[in-house]
Amino acid sequence: MKLDSMDLASMSLGELQGIVSCLKEPKFRAKQILEWLAVGARPDEMLNIPKKLREKLNGIPFGGAEIIEQRFSSKDDTVKMLYELSDGNIVEGVLMRYSYGSTLCISTQAGCRMGCAFCASTLNGRVRNLTAGEMLSEVTSVERMFPHEEGRKRTVTNIVMMGSGEPLDNYDNTLRFLERATASDGLGISPRNISLSTCGLVPEIYRFIDNAPHVTLCISLHAPNNEIRDRLMPINHRYRMEELIPAAKCYADRTGRRVIFEYALVDGVNASEECAKELAERLRGINCHVNLIPLNSVKERSLNGVTRKHAYTFAGWLEKMHISATVRRELGTDIDGACGQLRNKYSERNGIGTDTNEPQSRIFDEISSKNSLQEQEESK
Ligand code: SAH
Numbered sequence: 001m002k003l004d005s006m007d008l009a010s011m012s013l014g015e016l017q018g019i020v021s022c023l024k025e026p027k028f029r030a031k032q033i034l035e036w037l038a039v040g041a042r043p044d045e046m047l048n049i050p051k052k053l054r055e056k057l058n059g060i061p062f063g064g065a066e067i068i069e070q071r072f073s074s075k076d077d078t079v080k081m082l083y084e085l086s087d088g089n090i091v092e093g094v095l096m097r098y099s100y101g102s103t104l105c106i107s108t109q110a111g112c113r114m115g116c117a118f119c120a121s122t123l124n125g126r127v128r129n130l131t132a133g134e135m136l137s138e139v140t141s142v143e144r145m146f147p148h149e150e151g152r153k154r155t156v157t158n159i160v161m162m163g164s165g166e167p168l169d170n171y172d173n174t175l176r177f178l179e180r181a182t183a184s185d186g187l188g189i190s191p192r193n194i195s196l197s198t199c200g201l202v203p204e205i206y207r208f209i210d211n212a213p214h215v216t217l218c219i220s221l222h223a224p225n226n227e228i229r230d231r232l233m234p235i236n237h238r239y240r241m242e243e244l245i246p247a248a249k250c251y252a253d254r255t256g257r258r259v260i261f262e263y264a265l266v267d268g269v270n271a272s273e274e275c276a277k278e279l280a281e282r283l284r285g286i287n288c289h290v291n292l293i294p295l296n297s298v299k300e301r302s303l304n305g306v307t308r309k310h311a312y313t314f315a316g317w318l319e320k321m322h323i324s325a326t327v328r329r330e331l332g333t334d335i336d337g338a339c340g341q342l343r344n345k346y347s348e349r350n351g352i353g354t355d356t357n358e359p360q361s362r363i364f365d366e367i368s369s370k371n372s373l374q375e376q377e378e379s380k
Contacts (some may be wrong), residue, residue, distance in 0.1 A: 006131075006133075007060070007061045007062055007063030007131050007132075007133035007134070008037065008043070008057060008060045008061065008062050008063060008133065009037055009040075009062055009063035009064065009132075009133030009134070009136050009137050009140075010063055010131060010132035010133035010136055010176055010177070010180055011034075011037070011133075012034075012179075012180065012183070012185075012186075013030055013031065013034050013185055016029075016030035016031075016033050016034055017030040019060075020033075020053075023053065023056055025053055029049065029053065032046070032048055032049060033046060033049065033057070034185055035185075036049075038140075038185070038186060038187060038188075039140060039143070039144070040136075040137060040139075040140025040141060040143065040144050042062060042064070043055075043057035043058045043062075044058070061086070061133075062086070062133065062137075063086075063131045063132070063133020063134045063136070063137055064085070064086055064133075064134070064137045064141075065083040065084070065085055065091070065130075065134045065135075065137035065138045065141055066083060066084050066137075066141060067081050067082070067083055067141050067142070067145055068082050068083065068084045068090075069081065069082040070082075070145075076096075077096065077097035077098075078094060078095065078096050078097070079094070079095040079097075079146075080092065080093075080094050080095075081093045081094070081095065081142070083107075083137075083138055083141065085110070085130070085134055089110040089127055089128065090110070091107035091109075091110050091130065091134075091138075091163065091164055091165075092107060092163055092164060093105055093106050093107060093138050093142070093163055094163070095142055095146070095156075100157070101152070101156075101157030101158060102146075102155055102156055102157055102158070103156075103157070103158040103159070103160055104138070104139060104142055104156045104158070104159055104160070105159075105160045105161075105162050105163050106135055106138045106139065106159060106160075106161055106163050107130065107135075107138065107163030107164040107165050108129075108130055108135060108161055108163070108164075108165035108166070108167040108170050108173070108174055108177075109126055109127075109128065109129050109130055109164060109165025109166065109169065109170055110126070110127040110128050110130065110164065110165070111124055111125055111126045111127040111128075111164060111165070112125075112126055112164055112165050112166055112169075113125055113126035113166075113169065114166050114169070114199050114233070114234065114235055115233075115234040115235075116199060116220070116232060116233050116234070116235075117231065117232045117233070117301060117303060118222075118232065118264060118266065118295055118298060118301055118303050119298070120298045120300065120301075121163075121164035121165065123300055126165070126169075129165075129169075129170040129173055130165070130170065130173060131173055132173045132174075132176035132177040132180060135173070135174075135177040135181075136177060136180055136181065136186075136187065139156050139159065139181070139187060140187075142155065142156055143155045143156055153188070154187070154188075154189075156187075156189070157189070157193060158189075158193040158194070158195075159181065159189060159193065159194045159195070160194075160195045160196075160197065160218075161174070161194070161195065161196045161197060162195070162197040162218070166198065166199055166201070167196050167197070167198060168196075168198045168201040168204035168205070168208065169201060169204075171204055171207070174196070175211065175212055178191075178194065178196075178212055178213050178215065179213070181194065182194070182213045191213040191214050191215045192215075192216070194213075194215040194216065195215060195216040195217075195218050195260070196208075196215050196216070196217060196218065197218040197219075197220060197262065198217070198218070198219060198220065199220045199233055199235045200219055200220065200221075200233075200235055200236070200239055200244045200247075201235070201239065202239040202243045202244055202247045205217070205247040205248070205250075205251060206247060206250065208251075209250060209251055209254050209255065214255040214256075214257055215257075216257055216258070216259075216260060217248070217251050217255075217257070217259050217260070218259075218260040218261075218262055218291070219244065219248050219259060219260070219261050219262065220233070220262045220264075221244075221261040221262060221263055221279075222262065222263055222264050222266075222270060223236075223241075223270050223275075224270065224275045224276075224278035224279035224282060225241065225278055225282075226240055226241050228269060228270050228275070229241060231269070232266070232269070232270075241282070245282060245283070245286070248261070248286060248288070249285070249286045252286055252287040252288060253287070257287075258287050258288055258289055259286065259287065259288045259289075260288065260289050260290075260291050261283065261288055261289070261290045261291065262291050262293070263279070263290055263291065263292050263293070264292075264293050264294070264295040264296075264305070265292060265293070265294050265295060265305060265306040265310065265311055265314060266295045266303050266304065266305065266306070267295075267303075267304045267305060267306050268304075269303070271306045271310060271314060273317055276314055276317035276318055276321070277317070277321065279318065279323070280317075280318055280321035280322075280323045281321075283323055284323075288323075288324075289324045289325065289326070290315075290318055290323060290324070290325040290326075291325075291326060291328050292311050292314055292315055292325055292326065292327045292328065293311070293327070293328040294306045294307065294308055294310070294311050294327075308327065311327040312327055315327055
């Protein structure tokens with residue numbers, strides 16, 4: 001077993017059994033450890049485990065994400081969090097509390113290399129991928145900080161992978177996270193209650209159909225045509241809309257799950273009635289829904305959102321053309337709710353530099369050569 005690529009927090013029963021057997025400990029210890037991991041406990045807290053074994057477990061990287069700052073919105077029940085990873089990197093998460101439960105938005109990478117023109121997470125490039133254990137710890141840390149109400153099994157009932165990072169650019173860790181998050185001996189959250197948002201890595205969407213739990217797939221589309229999408233999202237130069245939309249349709253057809261298209265309305269760019277018409281034509285025949293949001297203006301970018309009133313008008317245009325659409329509730333606007341904003345402020349305050357200086361062209365070359373390598377492997 002390759003231990004160096006895996007952290008304790010992300011291990012399955014079989015993997016833990018491998019470890020306890022290597023350490024010549026009885027097999028039942030693996031199940032005990034797993035129960036502790038499901039509630040985010042560190043080895044030192046695993047009180048029914050002998051001290052000697054706990055010390056050995058301490059020698060394995062844990063994959064923790066510790067909450068170091070919280071901001072409570074005064075407008076709604078949103079809490080924004082900063083997590084610190086074991087190497088000092090910072091990522092963010094948002095907890096949105098509703099009457100039926102809570103949705104946690106988690107990050108999958110520190111920073112992001114996708115370069116979307118409106119997104120604060122990508123301003124300084126990608127620093128590193130999060131491990132599956134770190135993603136799981138984002139959830140369990142919140143559960144420890146906000147214990148669940150009586151009668152509920154857990155605090156976090158829904159997860160959206162919409163924090164910083166591109167989950168499909170961190171494919172293996174994302175898959176392992178989803179396996180553990182949905183397993184009954186893991187977090188036990190139904191795939192129906194998990195959404196994964198991607199900017200549109202087409203080969204990974206197809207792989208995902210075949211080997212991941214069938215979660216809700218959200219595609220950040222943000223444009224009705226290639227011309228506008230090219231301006232907003234560099235990934236569109238690599239995977240054109242002619243490839244992306246069929247991949248989304250395939251996901252919907254094969255999984256029976258409605259695909260969500262996210263569409264941030266940018267004033268003077270993608271928000272006209274013409275755009276709504278073109279978008280409706282593109283999406284015709286797909287089991288889908290459009291989630292509209294007025295672009296959250298980011299001070300570092302010179303793109304501005306439309307008014308909420310205009311967003312409702314745009315939704316009306318789509319509905320008239322039989323495309324289901326809603327305007328997303330705006331949460332936590334007073335606490336830097338948009339992707340990457342709080343982390344960037346923290347980094348500025350604390351003088352943390354994150355610039356990796358990866359040029360965009362090289363990034364997408366790397367992604368595509370990785371994909372063709374995978375394709376070669378698969379066709380063997
Ligand atoms: N990389 C993934 C997930 C992270 S971003 C993706 O691209 O989908 C989560 C969502 O927030 C995406 O739809 C993204 O396009 C959107 N987003 C980022 N910055 C935004 C902003 N300033 N205003 C509105 N939506 C934004």
